[in-house]
Amino acid sequence: MTADPLARFAEDVLAERWQGNKAVWIAPEDAGGELTPFPAGYDHLRAIPVQDRPNE
Template sequence: KPLLDKLDSVKRQGWLVNDVYALQNLMESFLDFKPLTPQLSSISVPTMILNGEFDFLTPRALHETLRVEIPNSALVIIPRAYHAFTLEKAALTADLLARFAEDVLAGRWQGKKQVLIAPEDAGGDFSPFPAGYDHLRAIPVQRPAT
């Protein structure tokens, strides 16, 4: 209370200054950064990884690392959605999370590191990602024969 009159002088002024602080915080975080990838295989809880079909902020390759390394996980791709799928498709996201929680609590969750396509609307059925197609691309392209 005695320093309340100084509050305005210590507030960060405007978005430009805040961006500089955010950038400084990001840069400082690199100094102590330790990759977590080697620890992912020790995650023992069921894990559902959600990714918008057109999310360019967190590319699917990053989610793929989680899917491959976390034992009881599944990657669920939200169709026709971008990074903010929780806002773009709020009802669907809420439904997916509720169903995941119900399945985990009932002992039905079987991640099996699979790739699934979420339904278009809440309550719909999941579809397995089509075999032979590359799930790391937004456009369905067949994988080359091996």
């Protein structure tokens, strides 16, 4: 399932549509499905959304 989002990304980069806004997206379960934005302010490296801790 990783190939479809990577192919879409490559197409956007080659067509100069990719802006690189540092957003994180969740890949769909099925090829061709909609990408889901990861909630802002959460740690995208965790399996369960956990809010980032403010810099202390």
